[in-house]
Structure formats: C-alpha cells, structure tokens
Amino acid sequence: MMQESGPETKSNDSAVQNGGSSGNHLLECTLRESRSNGETPSLEAGAAELAHLQQHQALQVARQLLIHQQQVSGVKAHKRNDKQPSLQVPVSVAMMTPQVITPQQMQQILQQQVLTPQQLQVLIQQQQALMLHQQLQEFYKKQQDQLQIQLIQQQHAGKQPKEQQQQQQVTTQQLAFQQQLLQMQQLQQQHLMTLQRQGLLSLQPGQPTLPLQSLAQGMIPTELQQLWKEVTGSHTVDDGACNNHSSLDLSTTCVSSTAPPKPSLLINPQASTNGQASVLTPKRESMSHEEYMQSHPLYGHGVCKWPGCEAVCEDYSSFIKHLNSEHALDDRSTAQCRVQMQVVQQLELQLSKDKERLQAMMSHLHVKSTEPKASPQPLNLVSSVTLSKTASESSPQSLPHTPTTPTTPLTPITQGPSVITTTSIHNVGPIRRRYSDKYNVPISSDIAQNQEFYKNAEVRPPFTYASLIRQAILESPEKQLTLNEIYNWFTRMFAYFRRNAATWKNAVRHNLSLHKCFVRVENVKGAVWTVDEIEFQKRRPQKISGNPSLIKNIQTSHAYCTPLNAALQASMAENSIPLYTTASMGNPALTSLASAMREELNGVIDHATSNGSDSSPGRSPMQAMHHVHVKEEPLDPDDNEGPLSLVTTANQSPDFDPDRDYEDEPVNEDMD
DNA sequence: CCGCCCGTAAACAGAT
DNA sequence: GATCTGTTTACGGGCG
Numbered sequence: 001m002m003q004e005s006g007p008e009t010k011s012n013d014s015a016v017q018n019g020g021s022s023g024n025h026l027l028e029c030t031l032r033e034s035r036s037n038g039e040t041p042s043l044e045a046g047a048a049e050l051a052h053l054q055q056h057q058a059l060q061v062a063r064q065l066l067i068h069q070q071q072v073s074g075v076k077a078h079k080r081n082d083k084q085p086s087l088q089v090p091v092s093v094a095m096m097t098p099q100v101i102t103p104q105q106m107q108q109i110l111q112q113q114v115l116t117p118q119q120l121q122v123l124i125q126q127q128q129a130l131m132l133h134q135q136l137q138e139f140y141k142k143q144q145d146q147l148q149i150q151l152i153q154q155q156h157a158g159k160q161p162k163e164q165q166q167q168q169q170v171t172t173q174q175l176a177f178q179q180q181l182l183q184m185q186q187l188q189q190q191h192l193m194t195l196q197r198q199g200l201l202s203l204q205p206g207q208p209t210l211p212l213q214s215l216a217q218g219m220i221p222t223e224l225q226q227l228w229k230e231v232t233g234s235h236t237v238d239d240g241a242c243n244n245h246s247s248l249d250l251s252t253t254c255v256s257s258t259a260p261p262k263p264s265l266l267i268n269p270q271a272s273t274n275g276q277a278s279v280l281t282p283k284r285e286s287m288s289h290e291e292y293m294q295s296h297p298l299y300g301h302g303v304c305k306w307p308g309c310e311a312v313c314e315d316y317s318s319f320i321k322h323l324n325s326e327h328a329l330d331d332r333s334t335a336q337c338r339v340q341m342q343v344v345q346q347l348e349l350q351l352s353k354d355k356e357r358l359q360a361m362m363s364h365l366h367v368k369s370t371e372p373k374a375s376p377q378p379l380n381l382v383s384s385v386t387l388s389k390t391a392s393e394s395s396p397q398s399l400p401h402t403p404t405t406p407t408t409p410l411t412p413i414t415q416g417p418s419v420i421t422t423t424s425i426h427n428v429g430p431i432r433r434r435y436s437d438k439y440n441v442p443i444s445s446d447i448a449q450n451q452e453f454y455k456n457a458e459v460r461p462p463f464t465y466a467s468l469i470r471q472a473i474l475e476s477p478e479k480q481l482t483l484n485e486i487y488n489w490f491t492r493m494f495a496y497f498r499r500n501a502a503t504w505k506n507a508v509r510h511n512l513s514l515h516k517c518f519v520r521v522e523n524v525k526g527a528v529w530t531v532d533e534i535e536f537q538k539r540r541p542q543k544i545s546g547n548p549s550l551i552k553n554i555q556t557s558h559a560y561c562t563p564l565n566a567a568l569q570a571s572m573a574e575n576s577i578p579l580y581t582t583a584s585m586g587n588p589a590l591t592s593l594a595s596a597m598r599e600e601l602n603g604v605i606d607h608a609t610s611n612g613s614d615s616s617p618g619r620s621p622m623q624a625m626h627h628v629h630v631k632e633e634p635l636d637p638d639d640n641e642g643p644l645s646l647v648t649t650a651n652q653s654p655d656f657d658p659d660r661d662y663e664d665e666p667v668n669e670d671m672d
Numbered sequence: 673c674c675g676c677c678c679g680t681a682a683a684c685a686g687a688t
Numbered sequence: 689g690a691t692c693t694g695t696t697t698a699c700g701g702g703c704g
C-alpha cells in the first residue's frame with residue numbers, strides 16, 4: 001500500500017500559516033484555497049469589512065458542513081490510521097486533494113490495485129461529492145467576486161457623499177450581502193440535502209457516524225418510522241441495550257469504527273449546539289467528557305430515537321429516565337429489538353451482497369482487490385452466491401473472484417463502465433435458459449457480448465456442452481477443431497472450465513461421441529471434429545423454440561448456469577431484498593431499502609406496484625432484473641439483444657495462457 | 673408416469 | 689505403463 005496521505009497532508013500543514021493548528025487541515029486548506037483564489041487582501045471600509053467577515057463566517061460554517069462530509073472518512077482515517085488502515089490511503093489521497101480525480105488517475109488507482117472494494121466505493125462517492133463541491137465553490141467564488149466588486153465600488157463611490165448617506169448605503173449593502181449569504185447557504189443546504197438523499201453521505205462505508213438510526217432519522221424517517229409502527233404495532237419499552245447493540249454492530253460491521261453513533265450530518269449549524277453533533281465538528285475537542293458520555297445513540301435532537309418512539313426529552317437525564325421507564329425490558333421491547341436485529345441483519349446482508357457485486361465487477365475488470373481474503377481456495381462465484389440459501393451467514397470472504405485471473409489484461413478497463421452496467425448484467429439473465437442450438441445466434445452473441453465476464457468470472461455459461469462445442473468449432477477458421485483445441489477453447493473462453501477438468505472434459509468427449517451432429521474427420525495429423533449443422537438443427541424438434549419455460553431448468557436444478565446478476569438476484573430474492581444498485585451510482589433508492597425491510601419483516605413481497613415502471617430500456621440493469629424477478633416476465637428468446645453496449649473485442653483476448661496447466665487442478669478443489 | 677434432454681460418472685478400448 | 693482420445697452405458701434431475 002502506498003502511503004501518500006502523509007506527504008500530502010504535511011505539505012498542506014506547512015502551508016497553513018494562519019495559526020490554525022487545530023488539526024482541521026481540510027477546512028484550513030479549503031479556506032486558504034478560497035482565499036487565494038479571489039479575495040482582495042485588504043478591505044478597509046469598516047462596515048464592508050464587517051459584512052465581509054460575516055460573509056466569511058457564514059461561508060466558513062457552510063463550508064465546514066460541506067467539507068465535513070469529506071473529512072469524516074478522510075481525516076478520521078488519517079487520524080486513526082491505526083484503526084482504519086485499509087481506508088486511509090486512497091481516501092486520504094482523494095480527500096486531501098480537492099480535485100476530482102481524472103479518469104486516468106482512477107484507472108491508475110485501479111490498476112495499482114490499491115483499493116479495496118470499500119475504498120473504491122468510498123472514492124467514487126467522494127468524487128461525486130467533490131464534484132458537487134467544486135461546483136459550489138465556483139458559485140461561491142463568483143459570489144465572492146461579486147461582493148467584492150460591490151464593496152470596492154462602494155468604497156470608491158462612497159467617498160464623497162455624506163456620512164449618513166454612506167452609512168445608509170452600507171446598511172443596504174449589508175442587507176444585500178446577508179441576503180446573498182442566505183441564498184448561498186440555502187443553496188448549499190440544498191446540495192447537502194441532495195447528497196444526503198442520494199445516499200452519498202450517509203451510505204459511505206467509510207463514514208462511521210451514521211448508524212441505522214441516523215439513517216432512519218436522516219434519510220427516510222417516515223418510511224422507517226411507519227415500518228416500525230407497522231411491525232411493532234406501537235412503541236415503547238426496553239433498556240435500549242439490544243437496539244443499541246444492533247446499531248453498533250451495524251456500524252462496526254460496516255465501517256469498522258468504534259466511534260459512538262451520532263446523528264446524521266447536521267444541516268443547520270444551530271443544531272450543532274446539540275452535544276452529539278459536536279463530534280463531527282471542530283468543537284469536538286471542547287466537548288466535555290460528560291457531554292461525550294451523554295451522546296447516546298438512542299438520543300438525539302432532544303428526541304428519543306427508540307424506533308417508533310420519538311418521545312421528546314428535554315435533556316439527557318430525562319431521556320435516561322424515559323428510556324428506563326418506557327423502554328424497559330419486556331416482551332414488546334424485546335420484539336422490537338428482534339426486529340431491529342433483523343433490520344440490521346438485512347442491512348449487513350445488503351452490504352455483503354453489494355460487496356460481492358463489487359467484487360464481481362472488479363473481477364470483470366481484471367482488478368484484483370487488495371482486500372484480504374481469508375479463504376485460500378477460490379470460491380466459485382456460483383457456489384458462493386447462487387447457493388446462498390444460507391446467505392445469511394455468507395461471509396464477505398466468500399467473495400467471488402478469479403484466482404486464475406489472466407496475468408495480461410487486455411485493457412478491459414478502457415471499455416468503460418458500460419461494460420459492466422449494461423451488458424453483462426442484462427444479457428446474462430437471471431433465469432437463464434441453456435441456450436441450445438435452435439436459438440440461432442444467441443450463443444455466439446452472448447459469448448461475444450459477455451466474453452470478458454465469462455473469462456474472468458467462474459460462472460458456468462448457460463449453454464449445453466453441445467452448443468459450446470459447436471460454437472468452438474464454428475469459431476475456428478476452418479470450422480474444425482481437434483479435441484485438444486476444443487478443450488483450449490473452453491478454458492480460454494470460460495473461467496469456469498479452468499477447474500474440474502476431468503469432469504467437463506469427459507462431458508465434452510461424451511457429447512462429441514453422443515451427438516450425431518459432431519462428425520469426426522480423420523486428418524493427416526490425427527482427427528478433427530466438425531459440426532453437421534443439419535444434424536445439429538435436427539437435434540431439437542420445434543417444440544422447444546416456442547416454449548420459454550425451459551428457462552428455469554438450470555436455476556432449479558444445479559443453479560450453476562446463473563451468472564452474476566442472476567446469482568445476486570436469486571440471493572437477494574431469497575432474502576427478500578431487492579437490489580438497490582450502487583452501481584448505478586447516485587440513486588440507491590433508499591425507499592426500496594425501506595420497502596425491502598418491510599417485506600422482510602412482513603414476509604410479503606409486493607413489488608409489483610413499487611414504482612409502476614415499465615420495462616423501458618433505459619432502466620437500470622438491476623431494475624430490469626428486479627422487474628423480471630417480480631413479474632416473472634417470460635423471457636423472449638431474443639431478449640439478449642437488449643440495450644447492449646458491450647462490444648468486446650471480437651478477437652480473442654490473449655489473456656489466457658494456453659500453456660498453463662489448468663486441467664490439472666485437483667477435482668476435489670471445490671468439494672468444500 | 674413416461675419420455676426426453678442434459679450433465680455426470682465411469683468402464684472400456686485403441687492410439688500415442 | 690501412462691496418458692490421451694473416443695465410445696458406450698448408467699444414472700439422476702428437470703421438465704413437458
């Protein structure tokens with residue numbers, strides 16, 4: 001791991017001359033930056049100076065809020081790098097440099113493999129936040145310039161008039177400034193709110209300050225509160241320990257932080273006078289021990305945060321009193337606690353699912369995660385995901401990755417996000433039929449479109465051996481292959497066939513012999529196999545082509561033909577969690593999370609009316625999947641044409657080493 | 673229930 | 689003799 005945050009921070013520190021040794025580096029830096037950007041060094045007019053000071057203070061407060069969101073993960077990781085080493089470096093890099101990372105830089109980071117999936121996610125989110133921040137700063141700068149121009153104009157033009165006039169003018173100016181300040185603040189608040197709603201703030205894995213309650217309060221209060229009321233009937237009772245633990249568990253699970261839970265980012269600076277929030281602000285040092293101890297995860301904004309309670313408690317002691325009286329240990333609170341645990345479990349599950357997804361995505365991009373993987377033996381994607389009937393105990397370790405990831409990536413990253421978002425996911429349908437034969441092109445187009453996916457994810461292709469063999473032969477220049485060449489095609493094209501060689505090779509031979517469509521042709525140097533297309537077309541009578549119900553045979557039998565999204569979808573479905581996609585970046589539909597929890601708790605799946613969205617091609621892959629899952633859309637045999645944008649290189653990627661001895665991997669390797 | 677398809681396992685034989 | 693190649697049989701699951 002590279003440790004770039006150190007020098008970066010130091011340079012910033014040394015540059016700060018204005019006595020701001022409070023450790024608030026980012027704030028200082030940002031302010032310094034803004035100052036150096038457009039600020040006239042000296043404004044002599046007293047009133048104007050005052051106004052400017054006010055403006056600056058307001059800006060400072062506003063910026064503080066903005067910067068805070070970056071600080072939370074960045075600085076904290078920096079300060080407690082002993083606790084969060086994994087998050088420290090890249091995040092700090094991103095945070096210390098108030099710039100949006102260029103695609104090249106991002107790619108470099110990816111290629112250097114310094115990012116864990118969590119870090120990557122954090123980074124992306126922070127980049128978005130940063131971009132917003134930059135836009136805001138531009139706006140502020142303009143505003144500042146405008147203000148300064150006005151100030152200077154006032155200064156120069158106001159020399160001659162009477163003092164009274166001047167004062168009046170100053171007052172007017174002040175009012176105007178204040179209005180502008182207010183406007184800016186409001187704008188900033190709006191941005192913050194937007195960020196928050198989009199989950200960019202509170203869903204950051206690196207942000208240790210937003211446990212579930214914060215989510216509930218800050219994000220979708222009505223949803224969650226109502227959910228609680230629906231589930232629990234009403235509210236009351238318990239000592240809060242259980243709930244507390246659940247939330248803490250969640251937070252620690254998510255971000256490995258021991259920081260006490262705190263309410264979500266406070267928009268209103270006034271609200272920061274509430275003791276809890278001070279942890280997030282530069283005032284933290286000044287917070288007394290007593291105040292700190294009064295930061296109860298169930299208490300915030302003068303309200304009891306026990307789910308469904310919302311009782312107003314004037315102070316901490318009254319809250320404690322309320323807690324002990326209303327939320328004492330009894331059946332109801334125990335039940336609530338259980339529900340809360342379920343909520344937390346679902347969130348954790350969701351997290352692990354997203355981690356898996358990220359892993360698969362990164363695998364697809366040939367990016368090896370630096371995240372430590374405890375399991376030495378490569379776990380099949382399918383086995384780890386699809387077979388997750390016991391997904392609740394699926395550990396993040398069982399993440400799918402490709403141990404046989406080719407050593408020479410063919411710059412797949414340059415293909416951009418469209419590779420992963422649209423194609424692989426859409427085309428590799430959840431309830432994938434085994435494309436055999438008759439469906440004309442699907443197999444070739446599917447393989448071509450998902451080439452990278454199949455090459456790197458150990459997912460069984462949803463085709464029969466016969467179809468695959470035929471495809472291999474037809475892809476060859478002379479439409480003929482030796483058995484060994486067929487083997488090589490399998491291992492080259494599909495990561496899945498780099499294991500259990502004895503099994504699938506036997507199957508290949510079996511199929512070659514069994515099906516009349518495969519014709520063995522004696523050659524000078526041995527024998528080659530060709531395809532008798534007529535026989536091949538004869539193989540399957542017409543009945544299949546019009547029968548889409550075959551599509552389930554894989555999922556229901558061995559569940560090995562379901563590629564990534566299918567697996568995830570299945571896994572999510574099994575756990576009644578709809579996928580909210582973080583891959584779509586920007587709108588992780590939190591309402592769906594709430595509805596997911598509701599479903600989980602009620603044991604009812606009723607998504608059909610969730611958004612009433614039709615199956616427009618513009619929907620996200622996950623939405624599409626969800627749609628499929630919910631409505632059991634019959635799969636059109638031609639459905640794989642979809643909004644595909646992945647056009648992987650038609651030529652075969654040389655990222656597979658045919659000399660490598662894939663076939664000698666022990667068969668029992670996956671017998672775990 | 674039957675027949676078909678498919679995947680898997682395995683026995684066997686011939687060639688290298 | 690070991691391995692590869694090719695054939696054949698058997699079995700079980702899914703599905704119509």
